[in-house]
Amino acid sequence: MKIVLFGATGMIGSRIAAEAAARGHSVTAVSRSGARPKADGDVTAVSGDAGDREQVATLVKGADVVASALVPARDGSDPRASFVALYHDFLSGVRAGGGPRTVIVGGAGSLRVAPGLRLVDTPDFPPAFKPEALAHADVLDSLRANAADLPMWTYISPAPQTGPGVRTGAFRVGVGDDLLPHAGSISAEDFAAAFVDEVESGAHPRQRLSVAQTA
Numbered sequence: 001m002k003i004v005l006f007g008a009t010g011m012i013g014s015r016i017a018a019e020a021a022a023r024g025h026s027v028t029a030v031s032r033s034g035a036r037p038k039a040d041g042d043v044t045a046v047s048g049d050a051g052d053r054e055q056v057a058t059l060v061k062g063a064d065v066v067a068s069a070l071v072p073a074r075d076g077s078d079p080r081a082s083f084v085a086l087y088h089d090f091l092s093g094v095r096a097g098g099g100p101r102t103v104i105v106g107g108a109g110s111l112r113v114a115p116g117l118r119l120v121d122t123p124d125f126p127p128a129f130k131p132e133a134l135a136h137a138d139v140l141d142s143l144r145a146n147a148a149d150l151p152m153w154t155y156i157s158p159a160p161q162t163g164p165g166v167r168t169g170a171f172r173v174g175v176g177d178d179l180l181p182h183a184g185s186i187s188a189e190d191f192a193a194a195f196v197d198e199v200e201s202g203a204h205p206r207q208r209l210s211v212a213q214t215a
């Protein structure tokens with residue numbers, strides 16, 4: 001498959017690039033820096049801005065799947081409106097470029113821990129991560145509200161604690177908004193494996209998935 005991945009140099013994006021290339025896919029690895037993620041295989045690094053509609057349209061032409069591991073602003077400003085605007089511009093660029101299916105790395109904070117209660121709204125949710133979690137929740141709301149105008153998307157939330165680790169190949173995937181039971185953590189490598197499974201299968205159009213360690 002030809003995969004165009006935005007955010008390809010990041011903590012999660014670089015693992016998705018490595019996983020996809022290891023499975024034999026052709027990966028165009030996009031970031032503003034244009035650096036090459038550490039990955040063996042067919043990976044071409046390209047400089048591009050996901051917020052630039054024309055650049056995105058050009059970059060995604062001919063892709064089978066677009067993938068995104070973009071990040072909300074982490075400069076201390078409120079990232080909510082700017083992240084929704086970034087995704088709006090990005091996805092309108094994807095659509096202008098032919099509208100390939102788009103798989104998105106999301107956040108865990110909007111997952112439900114009880115009826116009507118999101119993880120981000122629980123008292124123990126770390127305040128430092130709240131703006132980023134709310135920005136992700138806004139993007140997911142916007143995807144659902146504007147689905148008819150968007151390319152086909154799938155939104156995948158990692159477990160609450162996600163970081164560099166090892167690829168075990170053992171993980172759980174939940175469909176929908178409920179946090180998986182005991183969904184403490186996932187390595188970025190296992191998350192990338194689950195993410196590339198969905199890239200390959202396209203099994204969950206316009207749905208939200210979540211990935212967590214095995215119980």
Ligand SMILES: NC(=O)c1ccc[n+]([C@@H]2O[C@H](COP(=O)([O-])OP(=O)(O)OC[C@H]3O[C@@H](n4cnc5c(N)ncnc54)[C@H](OP(=O)(O)O)[C@@H]3O)[C@@H](O)[C@H]2O)c1
Pocket residue numbers: 006007008009010011012013030031032033034048049050051069070071072105106107108109132158159160161162
């Ligand atoms: N538990 C959770 O909910 C959880 C845990 C971890 C991560 N996440 C989410 O996963 C996503 C990825 O996180 P991360 O830690 O991997 O982020 P990261 O390491 O900061 O990587 C972000 C990537 O996006 C690129 N990027 C940023 N703005 C861009 C733009 N306008 N156009 C093109 N590329 C752009 C960056 O490269 P350049 O700066 O060179 O453009 C970089 O490749 C985030 O949305 C984060 O919130 C969620």
